[in-house]
Amino acid sequence: MSAKLLSPNALARSHAPILDFLAPRTLTSCTSSISRQRRRHQSTTPSPPTPDSAAASGLNPPTNAATPIHQLSEQQRAFLSSALRVNQTGELAAILIYSAQSPILTRSHPHLRPLMKHMYDQEAGHYKFFNEVISKHRIRPTAMTPLWTAAASFLGWSTAVLGREAAMACTEAVETEIGTHYNEQVRVLLDWAQKCGERGESLGPELEALVGQLRTIRDEELEHLDHAVENDAKEARPYELLTEGIRAGCRGAIWVSERV
Ligand SMILES: [Fe+2]
Ligand SMILES: [Fe+2]
Structure with missing residues (x-):
């Protein structure tokens, strides 16, 4: 049964677990008292934490029934x-850039077809994942989507027209900024996890899973960056102007999309 379809009171009566890390406090407070009651009646022994795997992930030991889950503040939400x-x-935007670049690039450089398809497929997977996350948590998409859509398609087309090196320089610049952006999110979430651990709380299974997913996606973006450098991104002319201009554009788009 979907939590979205129930009022807080109906939800409390349903005993349905709230897994939504962005759920309003009124919902989570209803269910936290239920969880406490249910925990008191649980006869099973919580599974022991696994310090090695926890340390390797940078997170506290995995959430179990005995560990209270941290309730996010307004600022954290x-x-x-x-x-x-x-x-x-x-x-x-990444999908649109690769979609615009691929036909032009692969016509003159057919050997790039598998690489372009590989990077496109990974971006499509990332997009699908974040689409599902924002739908599930009812996070509104940025109002700037139409503008970014046009800008990304133009960026992909224009750099491909300039040549293979410029197209790869575009990938290098974009992935540098997006890799930094994901790194910052991982850093913040690990900081929250550490502070939760100090209070005897956990981030909860959804946010703990999100940290792992962000790390995987970040690593794939950095892999794209490596592919771009291997394919002569730094031979683009004028390299500095191109990459610094694209990076500044990405930072501006990130700043605006965070707010609008
Ligand atoms: Fe991506
Ligand atoms: Fe990427």
Whole structure:
């Protein structure tokens, strides 16, 4: 049964678990008392934490029934909404850039077809993931989507027309900024996890899973950056102007999308 379809009182009666890390406090407070009652009646022994795997992930031991889940503050919810909104529109832009570049690039450089398809497919997977996340948590997409859509398609087309090196320089610049953006989110979430651990709380299974998903996506973006450099991104002319201009554009788009 979907939590979205129930009022707080009906939800409390349903005993349905709230897994939505952006759920309003009124919903989570209803269910936290239920959870406490249910925990008191649980006869099973919580599974022991696994310090090695927890340390390797940078997170506290995995959430179990005995660990209270941290209730996000308004500020933390606002951070997640902004970050996830940017992630969704950024992945759409990446798809559009590769879609515009691929036909032009692969016509003159057929050997790039598998690489372009590989990067496109990964971006499509990222977009699908963040689309599902913002839909599930009812985070509004940025109002700038139409403008970013046009800008990303133009960026992809124009850099491909300039040549293979310029197209790769575009990828290098975009992935540098988006990799930094994902890194910042991972850093913030790990900081929250550490502070939760100090209070004997956990971030909860959804946010803990999100940290892992953000790391995977960040690593794939950095892999794209490496592919771009391997394919002569730094031979583009004028390299500095091109990459610095695109990076500044990405930072501006991120800043605006966080707010609008
Ligand atoms: Fe991506
Ligand atoms: Fe990427």
